Amino acid sequence: MGVFDRAKAASGLSIDTEEALPYVCLSCGATYEVQHHHCPDCGSFDIRCSRWVQE
Numbered sequence: 001m002g003v004f005d006r007a008k009a010a011s012g013l014s015i016d017t018e019e020a021l022p023y024v025c026l027s028c029g030a031t032y033e034v035q036h037h038h039c040p041d042c043g044s045f046d047i048r049c050s051r052w053v054q055e
């Protein structure tokens with residue numbers, strides 16, 4: 001769980017259900033349970049696993 005806590009602290013994202021929403025849009029910060037090809041919110045293709053965002 002520490003990985004997600006660090007990711008939140010580093011990115012400033014508010015991930016409420018952090019374990020259930022492992023993917024994040026780097027453009028708008030939306031989080032998802034599954035990895036979309038593009039963000040349903042903003043259309044960005046920058047969907048990443050939140051565990052990788054901190055690096």
Ligand SMILES: [Zn+2]
Pocket residue numbers: 025026027028029030039040041042043044
């Ligand atoms: Zn987005």
